[in-house]
Structures are given as structure tokens and as C-alpha cells.
Amino acid sequence: MSLNMTPASLSTPWWIGLTSLWTGRKSMSYELASIYERYLPRFKQRYSRATSQDEWSAINAILGCRTPQYGEIALACDDCPYQRRTYCSCGHRACNQC
Template sequence: MNLSDIADQYADRFLEKYSQRLLPSQLKALNAIRGCRTPASGMTLLECNGCQLREQKPLSCGHRHCNRCQNTDTSEWLQRQRQKLLPVEYFMVTF
């Protein structure tokens, strides 16, 4: 299940209850996530030069809070952090 599916399923009830408290930026994030990779975000045309196959794909929203759009950036960041680790066992001590 994607975050956009959850947002679609509960948006009406959520907005009914909290719309007066939401900041414009929060409403913008909710709408971006709901429309990510749907025709609402726009479409791009992909065409194969070899076989002339044409296909339209929906665009991503690009919002910084969208888990679909930020998954690649997050994965790359995690990989960079893993490369910095020393080849030893780690543990946490709390005082």
C-alpha cells in the first residue's frame, strides 16, 4: 500500500476534521502526494526509436514529503552513510 492510497482513502474525513488547522503548505503536500504519478501530475510521452512503440507515463509530483519521489534520494543517502561505516560491530551505550 502506498502513502497516496492511504491519503486518498482518508483525505475526506481528515480534511473534514482538521482543515481549519492545516497550514497551506500541509494542504499542498497532501494534494501533491495524492496526485503523484497520476494524470493529475501531468504525463510524459516515451517513444522507442527502434520499434516506434509509444507509451504515456504519469509524472511524479517531486514534493519533498512524497515517499515515492524521495525514495531514490533516500536510498542513495543511506548507501553513502553505509560506505562511511567502519568494518566493526556497532552498539549503542546510553548513560
């Protein structure tokens, strides 16, 4: 018989609740963009005055990464008929997709 002395709130990692994030992207993700999309209205209410212009620029870059905002690129294989179109990345150093 084993006894678990850990309270339930401490035994469950904090990030487990994030698995329910769904923002309309192709799949569930832990990307900054999906978190910003979900919580940006609340963030703006609380921190809009304290957020610098550089921070807003970073948020906008991350939200636009791999979307039509930065354009599209066509990729094609020289050896076979495979072709694919993909969106360009933002290139921001804080973006976890780049």
C-alpha cells in the same frame, strides 16, 4: 509443546489491516496517496483548521502524483518499436512515489 504468551492484539503487526486498502489505483498499495484517498474526508473533519497551507499543498501534490494532474510523457525506444506513455510525478519531497 510451546506456549504463546503474547496477546493476539500484540502478535499481529498494525500494518496488516492496511492490506485491504483498495482505492481504484492499479493495485493495492501502501502509498501515501492511497491512504489519503481513503481517509481524507475524516482527516478534513478533524484537522482542517489545524492544517497549514503548506501541508494542504503537500497533500494535494501527493494525491496528484502520477495522475493526469501533472501531465503525461511519451517514452520511446530508439532501437525497437517499444513506446509507452506515463504520467509525470509531483516532485514533492514528502511523496513516496517520487
